[in-house]
Amino acid sequence: MRNAFHDDLATIESTLVEMAQLVSRAMERATTALLTSDLKLAEEVISDDDRIDEMQHELDDKTLNVMARQQPVARDLRTLVTSLRMSADLERMGDLAHHIAKLARMRYPNCAVPEELRPAFKDMGVVATRIIEKVGKVIDQHDSVGAIELDQDDDEMDKLHRYLLTTMQNGEWPHSIEMTIDITLLGRYYERCADHAVSIAKRVYFLVNGEYATD
């Protein structure tokens, strides 16, 4: 039975890794769609989000099924419950990519982001994509060192987010209210995405080490 259980766990973990890959790709493409006003790409990100939602449902059903069949306790039970939480985080990160793509579509053929902020959003997209890729590796390799390193990427995201806010408030922001609202929301989506990644990393750290990472 233990072997069957560990096979189940391995399947669950590889699905989580696959979800992370899809979400990372969604975030990368949503950013490209946003910055290049690519309507077709935005539509793709929007419709592909269904696949991420579906994977979460399948994964959660599988996890509940394993719980019911294998009756795990202690660490094994905690691992399964943590998987449920990680799949919820990943699904939400997919939603945030979806929100970004929807905003790109809403402003098409215009670009929601003014030229001077495009480099910052490009960087936010790069950081988001990288942080989600790292999360996939952290899950795959139970890598608690990598989990801690994610904080640095999150700091980079916070810095970019602050840069957006100060740029809008430096007294020389010539853009419309609509654009101000868009940038505020977009900034929040990227920032929340990184927060969820950090939250997953902390869960992995806890599973590996049996204690919370100290900040």
Add this chain to the structure above:
Amino acid sequence: MRNAFHDDLATIESTLVEMAQLVSRAMERATTALLTSDLKLAEEVISDDDRIDEMQHELDDKTLNVMARQQPVARDLRTLVTSLRMSADLERMGDLAHHIAKLARMRYPNCAVPEELRPAFKDMGVVATRIIEKVGKVIDQHDSVGAIELDQDDDEMDKLHRYLLTTMQNGEWPHSIEMTIDITLLGRYYERCADHAVSIAKRVYFLVNGEYATD
């Protein structure tokens, strides 16, 4: 054993109801702090959020403990897993009240909300508080009719949220970029709070009826 299990479930449910009450109260007080620039009240909401976070941890430990001891299957297992998700939703709703209170504190002694939008935010606070109270009742009474009714409150919140956005964009918005950003974020916090409430209601509906509510 079954009786012990149902006692455990009842304890878990009553803790969820208690969490909902705390979150509802936090949202009510955060709104008052925001609209009356009440620094002391804002500080209270901020520090009281620790209690909500703590409750989530205690509740999750309890739920895992019940899973390990009672080895539930089928519906009982699903109920426990759903409790974990509801506690995560409630904790996040508490965070959103906390964000509102922090914004109130950041702008003190000024008010983050301009006079003409205060009635709308007052209404958003009322809807948020009501929706969370209803969620508590839905959990307490396994009330799937009440769960569906929550959608109406959510529609009301969406309407108020749209009103904020159109007011800012009607061409006569005389306020600073800072205020535009604040209103955009505040609107999002209230809207997300209602989303989480709807998500809890859907979970209860599923538990009671064994199927998802149709929109």
